[in-house]
Every structure is written in structure tokens, then in C-alpha cells.
Amino acid sequence: MSDSNGDVDAAMLEPARRSHMARNSAIAVGIVVVALVVLLATGKTNDQRQPSAKIVGQVVPAVAGTTLDGASYDIDLHQGKWVVVNFFASWCTPCRVEQPELVKFAAEHAGSKDVEIVSVAFQDKDADVRRFFATAGGNWPVVVGDTGSTALSFGVTAVPESYVVSPTGQVVAKFEGVTAVALDSVIASYGGAAASAS
Amino acid sequence: MNLALGTAGVVLGLVASCAAVLTLAVGLLRGRPDLLRLGRVYTWLVLLAAVMAFVAMERALITRDFTVSFVAEHGSSRTPALFNFATLWSALEGSILLWVLFLAGYTALVGRKFRDRLTDPLVGWALLTMFVVCIFFFGLLLGPANPFKSFLPPVGFDGPGPNPLLQNNPLMAFHPPMLYLGYVGFTVPFAFAIAALVTGRVGEGWLVETRRWTLIAWGFLTVGIVLGSWWSYEVLGWGGYWAWDPVENASFLPWLTGTAYLHSVMVQERRGMLRVWNLSLLCATFSLTILGTFITRSGVLDSVHAFSASTIGPAILGFFALIVAVTVGLIAWRGDRLRSPGRIDSPISREGAFMANNVLFAGFAFVVLLGTVFPLLIEALNGKRVSVGVPYFNRMTMPIGLALLFLMAVAPVLPWRKASGELLRHRLLWPAWIGAGCIVLGVFAGQRGFAALLAFGLGGFAAGSAGRQLVLATRRQGWRGLVGRANGGMIVHLGVVVIAVAFAASSSNVRQNEFILKPGDTASFAGHQLTYVGMNEVVDSNKVQTQALVLVDGSGPYSPGISKYTFGSSVVGTPSVKSTFRTDIALSLLEVPDGPDNPVTLRVTIQPLIMWLWIGGAIMAAGTLLAAFPRGRRRGTEAVSAPISDRKTRSSSVKIS
């Protein structure tokens, strides 16, 4: 394109040197959107996500208080045994669903003195807890009362949640909704109920 | 019967849309205007199909026809009648059906409005695009979101009814339709944007024509968002109305780009500039509505407002990817040739203000989008979980919001092309004094905090500026000074200012506390007296509600309660709010007391100026109506700058290679 007139700025008018800003920005945006689509396509939904388990591998927090029978309970007095700490509530349906599994687990290890369960009632009333255990079964200590801070110290997000504590006082596993098989396999993988400090 | 009618409707819609796309494509590529004229017939067919399906489903819902799977899953004989009508959009498949109805309606409207120009390739491409969108949504109805699956109800079967959270409030009947009228409305300008890109005809005529469609769609979206916010506030019980939740953000993103477009298109009308940018904004707005649909239904982002999980996610994501691919491809291919060579004379001009406006809105949208997907990004990068919540969004969007308020004040008084400091000083003086007055008033009323006071000041500044424009216009033209694009726009600005000030005031002055009260006890909080009178139980056809009767400052009684739904034993809190122009006092009952004489735990949230949020929304809606009001008689829009004839010329059969 000739600009022999001289009184004009060629850069503005020559189509051959027209900038490619639209094309370049479009491609840049396109790349960002592709990344976004990939991100959204591979994102996990909530049910696919693993529960956060910061407490696993740490020393078990204090679990102490009064039980349903009026006795006092302190997990530190149960060192040397496998303890399953089960957080539950009577108003929680999955808790009711998993209770038979805990009963089965307790029955399996009824003879051995090395495996115990303790339930911690979360935001619940004593009468309802009593009724829950009466209908669903279970004969082990149930800590009631002001248990909120206990739950928080474990990092409980919802009920039910169960934590397996090794004889050395370490939290080795966390379950949201538990089965007897799962509990047994955890204990077995750490050397079995008869094993002492590893 | 309902099943047959509904399925027939969906199939008819899909077949008609496919046929329409084929017909129009052949008509456009081979230059056959007779085929292009058939486009209108197809719009009627598609509308008929959508109406058939809609009527079939509503009939099934209202007559509780449990042989239809959707009704079996969401309907119930216990749900009150009006709610059964609204049950359609309370769940996923029905919401797609509503979308399809509106889409078909808009398509038919386009066919009717442009009936004299059906042979224009621009209209042809636009209709084609709309039919492609129809294919997608009808396809969803036939595939992953099929509401017309058959079901064999056992004897004595009764459905569970819609989600309890959605049965509590009449706003349920209005929020989704408004929202969808907005979302779907944006399909029309998008279709014309695609048509303009394909044919290379970005003459001012077309975008002016579709500007009113965009304004109306935007108006519906605004009302939909405000209603949704009000509904959240009334139902969720914690005194919040905007939580920067992924679904809320999903509806906000197209609103942001749509607002940017409505302003930026004025630069195009006046100066012929920013053409490709405006086309991009339209395409972005529509893409974001599809992205929003995905976010609301896929479950990938956690939200209180999301539909329950389904398999529909990948389909919508795929469509989103397709839309963006087509748009990016068209702009990369055509964009540079369509750009105007004009330039802006001075940054201190209305064009300059609108360009700054564009940057701010784009930045705003980026912040919202980034914050929403950031947890996904981090999880994909290093597997960790992070949360991005209200504190982040408030902190990041506040400076942008304040800057926008400032622009709202300054831009209406800026002339086109160039402004002198003298002119600005003169015109902005008394709006600025109004702004200063608002700060002083705020300080006297007890407001503390730099950000909130600055928001008051800038809000007053912007309101003064808008008021000035309205006063000048009415002085010149009487009542007509309130009507038309510029003036309606000023009224919308006033609405925005009211919302901004209410937002600043309410979010910086929240007081919240919990009280345990026995019957007859009074608690004193933040200058208000709360007296627990006693318990009350209300038995409805589908729920039992236990209420705590509370007197607030002696008036009432207000009845926050907990509802237990008979089906499914879900328990939902129903808060109660005392609203006055000055303050809102929200009460929620945290636990059902054991007996009528036992103490109750009440949570009280007190925020000022909440009601002005809804009033501001109403002002925005009124302003939009006034802005869309036709001013005098308009000349028929010249389709392009060059006339079009029916014979085969280069302009009507642009070769697409």
C-alpha cells in the first residue's frame, strides 16, 4: 500500500500490518478455558473425596468423661489395648445403620481383653442415648455430657466417625461409617490384637 | 397419556430443531431464500413441542400422576396445590423443561420479530444458532435429564414431595422462572453475535436491534438474582443474603459480563469502536450461562443451592466447550478483520470511562470465577484441600466495587470525545457534596469503618450524579425525562447505589448471639428486647412445625420454628424475621425443646438496612422497564450499511471456507 502522500500514518491504515490482537487474545482465552474445562471435568465431587484425616498418625487426644452408667472413663487408663473410639448421635441415621457392625465387632472380641470400644455421644441427650443403645444394642462405655471439645480435638466433621487407637496410644485409622471387617483388617495390618508395642 | 404427550413433545422438538438446522444450513450455504423463510415455520413447531411437553408435565404434577417418574420422585399429594406447579422447577429434569419452554418461546419471538427479514443471512444464521441450542436442550430432555420416564407406582404410593427447603417460601415460584428468562434471553443476542461473526456484518444496525433483547434478558436476570438472594435470606435463617456460593457466583458471572456489554455497546453506537470486544462479551455472557448451568447441576463444586447430583454434568460441560470453541474459532478467524480502525481521543471522556468500566467488570468476573474454581485448581495441582469463602470475595471485590461506584458517579457527566477539568469540576460539584453529606450522615448515625463510610460517600456521589441527569432530563422533557435508555439507566444506577449502601451497612454492622430462654424470659441484645412467650405446634398436610413464639420489642409474636416433614423425616429450620426500614432482626430456633415449659435456644441476628436491598432491586427493575420503553417513533433499522437484495450476490452468500 503506497503512502507516498506523506501526510498520513501508514501504520494505522495498511491492512497488511493490521494487528492480530483479536486472534491472539481469542487463542489465549481459548487456552485458559480449555484448562478450566479439564479442571471441571476431572474435579471430584464430595462423595468421591477422602475425608480429611489429620489426626491419623498423631497421639490420641484426651477422651475422658462420665459414662451413661455414671462411671468415669479415661482413655489413658486403657493403654496397651486397641480402642475403637466411635462418635455417634441418636438422631443420626447412619449411626443406627452401623451400630450392628460395632455389636458384631464387640462380640468377636468379647473374649480378648485387648480390644475395646468406647462410644462418645455427640450433641445428644442422655435419654435418647439410652434408648438408642437399648434398641440397637451394644454393651460398652458410652461417654455422655459435654463431649463437644473431645470431638473437635479429633477433627470430627460429622457423625458417625470412628477412630482406631493402637495400644501405644496412636490414632492409626479413621472411618466414616464402620464395618467389623474393616476394623479387623486395620488391627491385623498392624500386627494383630496380641501384638505389643511395635 | 401425560407420558405419551410429554415424550411426543420432546421428540417433536428435537426432530424439528434438527430439521430446522439442516434446512437453514442448506438455505444459507446455497443461497436459497425459500428455505430461509421456512425457518419461521420451524420456530412454531418447536414452540408447540415445548408447550406440549410443559403442559403434559404440569398436568401430571397437578393431578399427581405417579406413573410419571418425575412426579413419583418429586410430587406428593400432601404438597399444596400452588407448590405442585412450582415443583416442576424444583428438581433437575423439570428445570431443563422450563428452560426449553423459554428457549422455544424466545426462538418463536425472534422468528416473529424478524419475519420481514428472514431471507437475510444474518437472521438465518441467528435462527440456526438458536436451533442448535434447542437441539442440545431437547437432547438433554431425551437423554440424561428425562422427566418422562415411566414408573409403576405400587398401591397407595405417595411421592415424597419437593425438597423441604424448597417448600417453605412462595418466592420459590418466582425466582427460577425469572432467572431462566434471563439466562435463556441471552441466547438471542448471542445468536446474533455468532451471525455477525459468520457473515462479517457488524454494522451498527444489528447490535442496536438486539440491545433491547439484551436489556430485557439482563433485567430478568437481575430480578432473578435479587429474588434468589431474598429467598436465601428468608429460608436459610442465618441472616445472610449473599454467600459467594458457587451457584450464586454462577448466576452473577453472566450478569457482570452482560452489564459490561450494555455499557460498552454505547461506545460502539457512538464511535463504531469496540465491535469485536462487544461480540466477545455477548459470547462470554452466553457461555457463562451454560457454565452456570453446569456448576449448579454437576456437583463438582459444593453448594447449598445445587441440584442433587446427576449424570448431566459431562453433557453440559461438553456443550460449554463446544460453544467456547466455536466462539474462539470465529473470533480468531474473523476478529481482526472486523475491528474498527477508530481510536479514542482522550481517556477523560465517556469512551474512556466505559473502557475503564470494561476492565473493572472483566476483573470482577475474573475474581469471582477464580475464587470459585480455585479449590479445584489447588486440588488438581497438589491434592490439598483449601476453601475460598466469603472473606476472600468480600476483600477482593470491595475495591472493584468502590471503583465502579466512582465511575458511576463520573461517567454520566462526561461528554463524548473529550472533557475539560473545568467541565467536570462544574458538573460534579453538588453530587460530590451529596457524597460528602452521606459520609457525615453515616458518621452521625453511628457507622464506623473506613470502607463502609467510603462506600457511603461514593454511593452518594453516584446517586447525586444520576439524580442530576434525571433532574436535567425532566426539566427539559417533563415525564419523558424519566423514560428511555439514558434516563432509565440513571434510575438503574440509583437502584445499584441503594443496594451498595445497604450491603455496606448491613455487612459491617452484624450483631449475632444465642440465648437460652425459659418461657416468659426476656433477653436484651443490641438495644432490642426479646421475650420468649411459649411454644406452638402447627400441623400441615406435609409437615409438623414446632414454633417458639417470641415478642421482639413488644411486637409480634414472631415464630421461628423447626419443621419436621412427614415424609423422609427431614428436619428443616424455618427462621422468622422482623423487618423494618431500619433494621432486620432474624430469629432462628436451634433445637426443638423437650416440652412446652423447657428453655429454648434462640439465635438472633441483627442487621441494619436489609430491606433496602430488596427495594434497590425493585428500583433496578423499574429502571430497566423504563429504559426499554420505546422513545418516540424509531426509524426502521437499516440491516446493514449496504442494502441487501434477494438475488445471489457476494454479500448474501459469504463463502465459509
Add this chain to the structure above:
Amino acid sequence: MSSPNAGAGDHLATTKRGFLSRWGSWIALAIVVVVALAVGTIGTTRPLTNADRLLNVSRTIKCPQCSGESVAESDAAISQQIRIDIAKRIEQGQTDDQIRQAYVDQYDQFILLTPQGSGVTSLVWVLPVVLIVLAFAGLAVAFRRWKVTGDLRATEADRALVDQALADGDGTGVSFDDPAGFDPEMGSGR
């Protein structure tokens, strides 16, 4: 404002008067605004009660079970417990940051609603700021470039193009608002 006969001294005096009369009210305005803002920001506010502190902290802690709600807003059982716990910690005298850190220790980073700004997470804070600043910078550059290039004028080539288009008759596909657009000679390869 200044009379055409004004001498140098008068001109100076007029400019001074001009300045005040031009900017006077704005200066007064600025003083009012600054004072009001200062009073509003630094002036005595109601001292923070424990309930206020509870609200402030709980608004930054996510309800672990909910979909994005904070502990202040959610009615879930775990949220109620967390609120009770935070209230207890406030009474014990812990600072807001100490309380937040305690929760991160128990629950991990996701419990905080504000992403902590270290490492790749800081992108969420930095990226928008950088982009907006860049965008405004780009705008400034564009404005500067427009100023520099001066006025547009038509070249001979442009005039020739228009003559040819007029000679061709109507419907050549030239859009009048893009004079350097579709050029039959240039072809479609670009």
C-alpha cells in the same frame, strides 16, 4: 476572566483568584470528607464484646460438614459445637489468630475460609491484582499510542478503493463503516 489589558502583575493576581474560585469549594469538600472519614475510622467505636469476637472468628471458619457455609451461619451440630468451643477459647483469652491456628492444627487448611497466602495458594490473591493492573497499563499504553499517531487521513489507495466500489455498483459486500475491509484484490487469505 482576566481582561485583555491585564499586565503581568494583574495576570498573576487573576490566576490566584481564579485558582481559589475554581477549586475553593472542592478544597472545602475535601476537608469535610477527610475529617469525617478520620472521625469514622479512628473515632471511638463500641468496644468489641465477646459475642462480636465470636462472630468475627466464626465467620472465617468453615463448617466442615456443610457446603461452604461458615460456622457463624450454619446450624449443623458440628457448627454449634465449634461456636461453643470458640466462645470458650475467647474467654480463656486466646487471640483470633491463635484460635484459627488451633483449628488448622485439628482440621487442616480447608477449615479456614480465607486461603493462606503462601506458595501456590497465594495465586488466588495475586493473580487478579496483577491482571487488573496489567489491563489498566495496557489501556494507558493504548491511549498513549492513539495520541501519538495523530489524525487519520485518507490515502490515495483509500480513495481508489472507494471509487472502485462506487463504480462496481451496490451489493459488493463493502461495509461502509469499515473502509479498509473486504478488498477483492487482497483475497481471503489472511
